[in-house]
Amino acid sequence: MFNLYTFVMKIIIIGGVAAGSKAAAKAKRILGESSDITIYTDDTHVSYSSCGIPYYIEGNFEDYETLIVRTPEEFEKNGIKVRIKHRVTKIMPESKQVLIFDMENNNSFLESYDKLIIATGARPIVPPVKNTSKQKIFTVRKIEDAIEIKEKLKSSKSAVIVGGGYIGLEMLEAFVKNNVFTTIIERSPHLMSVLDEDMSDEIMTRLGSINKGRFKILTNESVISFEDDIDGQVLTTTETGLKIPADLVIICVGVHPNVEIAVDAGIKLGKTGAIKVNSRMETSIPDIYACGDCVEENLIITNTPVWMPLGSNANKEGRCAAINSSGGFDEFHGVLGSAVTRCLKVTVSMTGLTEKSAKVLGIETITATVTKSDKVSYMPDAKNITLKLVADKKTGKLLGGQAVGSGDTDKRINTLATALLAGLTAKEFANNDITYAPPFSPTIDPLLNAAQILISKLEKDSEPAPRP
Amino acid sequence: MFNLYTFVMKIIIIGGVAAGSKAAAKAKRILGESSDITIYTDDTHVSYSSCGIPYYIEGNFEDYETLIVRTPEEFEKNGIKVRIKHRVTKIMPESKQVLIFDMENNNSFLESYDKLIIATGARPIVPPVKNTSKQKIFTVRKIEDAIEIKEKLKSSKSAVIVGGGYIGLEMLEAFVKNNVFTTIIERSPHLMSVLDEDMSDEIMTRLGSINKGRFKILTNESVISFEDDIDGQVLTTTETGLKIPADLVIICVGVHPNVEIAVDAGIKLGKTGAIKVNSRMETSIPDIYACGDCVEENLIITNTPVWMPLGSNANKEGRCAAINSSGGFDEFHGVLGSAVTRCLKVTVSMTGLTEKSAKVLGIETITATVTKSDKVSYMPDAKNITLKLVADKKTGKLLGGQAVGSGDTDKRINTLATALLAGLTAKEFANNDITYAPPFSPTIDPLLNAAQILISKLEKDSEPAPRP
Numbered sequence: 001m002f003n004l005y006t007f008v009m010k011i012i013i014i015g016g017v018a019a020g021s022k023a024a025a026k027a028k029r030i031l032g033e034s035s036d037i038t039i040y041t042d043d044t045h046v047s048y049s050s051c052g053i054p055y056y057i058e059g060n061f062e063d064y065e066t067l068i069v070r071t072p073e074e075f076e077k078n079g080i081k082v083r084i085k086h087r088v089t090k091i092m093p094e095s096k097q098v099l100i101f102d103m104e105n106n107n108s109f110l111e112s113y114d115k116l117i118i119a120t121g122a123r124p125i126v127p128p129v130k131n132t133s134k135q136k137i138f139t140v141r142k143i144e145d146a147i148e149i150k151e152k153l154k155s156s157k158s159a160v161i162v163g164g165g166y167i168g169l170e171m172l173e174a175f176v177k178n179n180v181f182t183t184i185i186e187r188s189p190h191l192m193s194v195l196d197e198d199m200s201d202e203i204m205t206r207l208g209s210i211n212k213g214r215f216k217i218l219t220n221e222s223v224i225s226f227e228d229d230i231d232g233q234v235l236t237t238t239e240t241g242l243k244i245p246a247d248l249v250i251i252c253v254g255v256h257p258n259v260e261i262a263v264d265a266g267i268k269l270g271k272t273g274a275i276k277v278n279s280r281m282e283t284s285i286p287d288i289y290a291c292g293d294c295v296e297e298n299l300i301i302t303n304t305p306v307w308m309p310l311g312s313n314a315n316k317e318g319r320c321a322a323i324n325s326s327g328g329f330d331e332f333h334g335v336l337g338s339a340v341t342r343c344l345k346v347t348v349s350m351t352g353l354t355e356k357s358a359k360v361l362g363i364e365t366i367t368a369t370v371t372k373s374d375k376v377s378y379m380p381d382a383k384n385i386t387l388k389l390v391a392d393k394k395t396g397k398l399l400g401g402q403a404v405g406s407g408d409t410d411k412r413i414n415t416l417a418t419a420l421l422a423g424l425t426a427k428e429f430a431n432n433d434i435t436y437a438p439p440f441s442p443t444i445d446p447l448l449n450a451a452q453i454l455i456s457k458l459e460k461d462s463e464p465a466p467r468p
Numbered sequence: 469m470f471n472l473y474t475f476v477m478k479i480i481i482i483g484g485v486a487a488g489s490k491a492a493a494k495a496k497r498i499l500g501e502s503s504d505i506t507i508y509t510d511d512t513h514v515s516y517s518s519c520g521i522p523y524y525i526e527g528n529f530e531d532y533e534t535l536i537v538r539t540p541e542e543f544e545k546n547g548i549k550v551r552i553k554h555r556v557t558k559i560m561p562e563s564k565q566v567l568i569f570d571m572e573n574n575n576s577f578l579e580s581y582d583k584l585i586i587a588t589g590a591r592p593i594v595p596p597v598k599n600t601s602k603q604k605i606f607t608v609r610k611i612e613d614a615i616e617i618k619e620k621l622k623s624s625k626s627a628v629i630v631g632g633g634y635i636g637l638e639m640l641e642a643f644v645k646n647n648v649f650t651t652i653i654e655r656s657p658h659l660m661s662v663l664d665e666d667m668s669d670e671i672m673t674r675l676g677s678i679n680k681g682r683f684k685i686l687t688n689e690s691v692i693s694f695e696d697d698i699d700g701q702v703l704t705t706t707e708t709g710l711k712i713p714a715d716l717v718i719i720c721v722g723v724h725p726n727v728e729i730a731v732d733a734g735i736k737l738g739k740t741g742a743i744k745v746n747s748r749m750e751t752s753i754p755d756i757y758a759c760g761d762c763v764e765e766n767l768i769i770t771n772t773p774v775w776m777p778l779g780s781n782a783n784k785e786g787r788c789a790a791i792n793s794s795g796g797f798d799e800f801h802g803v804l805g806s807a808v809t810r811c812l813k814v815t816v817s818m819t820g821l822t823e824k825s826a827k828v829l830g831i832e833t834i835t836a837t838v839t840k841s842d843k844v845s846y847m848p849d850a851k852n853i854t855l856k857l858v859a860d861k862k863t864g865k866l867l868g869g870q871a872v873g874s875g876d877t878d879k880r881i882n883t884l885a886t887a888l889l890a891g892l893t894a895k896e897f898a899n900n901d902i903t904y905a906p907p908f909s910p911t912i913d914p915l916l917n918a919a920q921i922l923i924s925k926l927e928k929d930s931e932p933a934p935r936p
Contacts, residue, residue: 018911052844052906066846170905300901312904315911332899340903349903376520378534410909411879414902415886421900422890431800432889433768434882435808435817436780437638438520441878443486443783 010036011325012098012113014088014261016046018311019292020119021070022318023325024080030326037080038111040100042087045143046072051311053146054170057153058177064147091116091265093285115287115325118267118275119318120258122293122309126251127162130225133234137226137249140167149250156180156247160236162223163253164191169343171250172215176344182215183244185236187222187253192341195402196354198369202386202404206346218242255309257294270296272307279331281321289325291317298334301352301399301420302361308335337400338417340410349410351417352400355390364393366461368453372446374407376438383407389416389426389450396425396458401450412447426454478504479793480566480581482556482729484514486779487760488587489538490786491793492548498794505548506579508568510555513611514540519779521614522638525621526645532615559584559733561753583755583793586735586743587786588726590761590777594719595630598693601702605694605717608635617718624648624715628704630691631721632659637811639718640683644812650683651712653704655690655721660809663870664822666837670854670872674814686710723777725762738764740775747799749789757793759785766802769820769867769888770829776803805868806885808878817881820868820888823858832861834929836921840914842875844906851875857884857894857918864893864926869918880915894922 009031013020016039024039031037039046047070056067072082083100089108090099098116101108124139131137138149159175161168164186175182184191190200191207207217221238226249229235233245257274259267268284270276274296281289293309295317313335323330338351358365369388376382385405391398401416403409419429430451436443444452479495481488484507492507499505507514515538524535540550551568557576558567566584569576592607599605606617621627627643629636632654643650652659658668659675672685689706694717697703701713725742736752738744742764749757761777763785781803791798806819826833837856844850853873859866869884871877887897898919904911912920 049844049846049906049911051904051911052846055847055906060848061846310904311911312901316899334901336901338901338903340905340908342905342907347908351901351903376517378517378520378529379523380528408879410903410905411876411882414879414900415882417902418883418886418892418897418900419890421896422887422892424886424890428889429886431784432882432886433780433802433804433806433819434885435806435819435878436519436778437808437810437878438517438523439810440808440815443517443519443779 008034008036009326010112010114011038011117012111013037013039013117013119014041014098015039015119015121015292016041016043016082017048017050017119017121017292018314019121019318019321020117021047021075022315023117023119023291023322024075025070025078026319026322027326028078028080030323030328033079035326039075039080039082040086040088040098041084042103043142044084046070046075046082046084048143049311050141053140054167054174056146057150057171058174064143064150067143067146088261091261091288093265093288096287113287115289117321117325118262118283118288118290118294119292120261120294122255122257124251125254125256127223127253129223133226133228135228135234137234137251139251140171149248152248153178153180158182158233158246159248159250160185160234160244160246162236162249162251164217164219165194165252165254166192166339166341167252169341169348171252173343176214180248183246184215184217185221185223185238185244186217186219189220191217191219192348194354195348195350196356196388199386199388199402199404203346203348206404206406207343210345255293257307257309259294262290262294270305272296272305274307279333280324280329281317281332282324289321291321300334300336304361306335306337308337310339336417336420338413340413345406346404347406347409348404349413350400350402351413352398352420353390354400354402358390358399363399365390365399366393366454366457367391368450368457370446370450370453372449373442374405374446375440376442379438385409385412385446387412387446387450389454391426391454391458393458393461396427396454398424398426398429412445415447426451426458430455476502476504477794478580478582479506479585480579481505481507481585481587482509482566483507483587483589483760484509484511484550485516485518485587485589485760486782487589487786487789488585489515489543490783491585491587491759491790492543493538493546494787494790495794496546496548498791498796501547503794507543507548507550508554508556508566509552510571511610512552514538514543514550514552516611517779518609521608522635522642524614525618525639526642532611532618535611535614556729559729559756561733561756564755581755583757585789585793586730586751586756586758586762587760588729588762590723590725592719593722593724595691595721597691601694601696603696603702605702605719607719608639617716620716621646621648626650626701626714627716627718628653628702628712628714630704630717630719632685632687633662633720633722634660634807634809635720637809637816639720641811644682648716651714652683652685653689653691653706653712654685654687657688659685659687660816662822663816663818664824664856667854667856667870667872671814671816674872674874675811678813723761725775725777727762730758730762738773740764740773742775747801748792748797749785749800750792757789759789768802768804772829774803774805776805778807804885804888806881808881813874814872815874815877816872817878818868818870819881819885820866821858822868822870826858826867831867833858833867834861834922834925835859836918836925838914838918838921840917841910842873842914843908844910847906853877853880853914855880855914855918857922859894859922859926861926861929864895864922866892866894866897880913883915894919894926898923
């Protein structure tokens, strides 16, 4: 064996959580010794499971290091340099250099690159609320957040969570399981407002039935201030005048893409405000790639831009950016908007368009909602799920689905996601041959049941009007 | 409202378990009062879940009536006549009549039909083995079987199951959970011989690790006789001379389609030996439809005939036969060969072609097998699954998959089944946006992981040969 390349490819990766660490590992596997790969990050850790933080706080495992997929030392062993606490402060595309600030030694230096991969991720949004509390109000993103919240939790009996989306619900579970009375404050009229209202209501109803006085959900409420309470707690005040004292406050009202450094370098953003990339993860500037939570995606169903900052996407995008920046060819065609979360016994899962998001895009839809047992109902562990399918009224094409319940929802949504990927109509999907046995599904799965309802509605619509 | 039809459509349905009862109910819903629908069956029950019998015997529910979806009385209430213990002995297509034998009153009579639906199902194969035992040797098919086996089980400490397929494994679970020491005798070298050998081995290994002396699996063994033992047990003797005494013996070595009456009427069978129907469930004789376990299906992936006598297929076929015989138009395009079963903590699921079944069809394949956690491994309930994907070496098209494990296998197979339905290649499937959260799947799902391996292998194969 001999090395065909005399050229050593120098790749700089900014950010090292999901997309960045994946890109580094993949590029090294492709290029081997003919590469010089460095991850710069202002974080204290790389390659960790941000999505796992709620489960660490909940107590599913004891050691926060379990969240870490690969340590800097492990990267170094594989020939990848990792510089934590190093903030890239400027990208200079013309000279193909980046300016780096060493946060520990307080000095800056320049580094050149052949290829640059931006994987700067996203940061939690902190609303501009009056905050006179001396106590820390937490967000959930980094390893430090995880450690600090878990420590604080030990001495907490009550908590406030601002925001009722994915992370809000996951933190609710974590706190309730630790016997901490928790109040969720959600600005919109619904939890998980990304879903259609009827499905959000389903979540509320189902959470209500298992509440047992362990938590409170306030919707249509905005926080206006945090203050120190006399008992050493934080007092959260809402617009309607509610005052909620709690030992621990978490803000999870969404995230914002870290795009400032890209914008500064002249890299174009997309309509969503995240970095615009093509299917090869190339930005608007040559030799600069971007991937992960800082980029926007193509929604496969409609070929419209979306921003879906999720770990699963980051991983695939990191891989694609690595292959292309290493001289290979790979394409990432986009996302379907698939996601899942769990709050106590209620799982919430979705893919594709909702009725309301289709409406925004000007698509006329029909929908079918079924509430059914997830297995044959005589099985002792049969549980109930509510599934909603959305299809294009004109073409019959499946557009999306949402599922809420104590039973098996997420994998059914995956089956649907595959149908969306392939562009199947309700009719094509309805005779899908999916597995059946009493411990796994009813004879007619809720998915096929709902698809049949869609077909009936579509056929009804296409019948000629009755004679007068 | 007035009735547009003066003509009353007379539909006779032979058989009333899954396909027959579905066909009756659907036809009645379509035609309403302008129909005269009768189910004739030599069985004592209609509309029951044959697939649920192992779970009844296991003790998941107490009352056998739970297995019954609709009683004859419920059908009658909806205007559908049900004649149990009535065997149709002859079909006379020229006069459009059937000859029926009333098994209770011992008399025969003729009935005419406008449309005839054959849903005669299948019957267990009983091998031609010397049987001098006075005790009943059971098969697992009908409600009576369920009741008798459950009764016998009460006084049993040991059992022999002949046949290690789906039902054999389900009965093994049922018996072991009732503390009955069970021996499975399987003629072929593998349990679940429908799978590839490596995946069958996986089942053996996994069952072995949870056995704890509760059961024995003998492969490569054929039964040659059943005799009465001195202790009042049945003594099962195998070809190699093993003698196994047991209180209870079950035979589940497969089923045979009930096609004799159709053959006698001149209806054509397919290559598989089951009744041949077109996509509208029409047989070779006008106005005679067939559906359920007695018909063969089209395997969508290859457009070749298969026989998949499963409840899920029967249901869809019954529906299709009803729509078409009622004057509507519907098509059933075929099956993918999806199935699932559970034996204790081991689930086994498959769809599409195996490596070996593809070989029989002359298709050159590549495969990828991964053994991975079904969730992020730090979740306390993470379990392990082994997943094998099969793709066409020439085209990269996905052909099938098999999954074995204690974790979530069946719904992943459903996701794959949808890809097979749509004819996706490994490459098209690999970037599928399926849901991710730590309690539900690892960041890279085993499905996508295996698809990536397929792609690597495909790319390797398509690389030009190295220079000499």
